[in-house]
Amino acid sequence: MSIELEKYKGQSSRYVCPKCGRSRCFTRYIDTETNQYIDNSVGICNHRNSCGYHLPPKAFFDMNPEKIRAEYKANNFFEKGWFAR
Numbered sequence: 001m002s003i004e005l006e007k008y009k010g011q012s013s014r015y016v017c018p019k020c021g022r023s024r025c026f027t028r029y030i031d032t033e034t035n036q037y038i039d040n041s042v043g044i045c046n047h048r049n050s051c052g053y054h055l056p057p058k059a060f061f062d063m064n065p066e067k068i069r070a071e072y073k074a075n076n077f078f079e080k081g082w083f084a085r
């Protein structure tokens, strides 16, 4: 169980970036146990230089602690460096 960037599975696994608005350039973080995205805003844009958008799960959970699943706490995700880069 982990949270990691969604693996590339064709264009359907890449989304519109919430910052620059370009299509098929945004990779979302996904919970590998539930196969649910953390949030539509949690991910990274391919356009590192011209856009640079990156919202990692930890930053999102700091802002939205009610979205933290009990399993994350039970597995000490916060102590373990609990998502892949």
Ligand SMILES: [Zn+2]
Pocket: 017, 018, 019, 020, 021, 022, 025, 045, 046, 047, 051, 052, 053
């Ligand atoms: Zn972007």
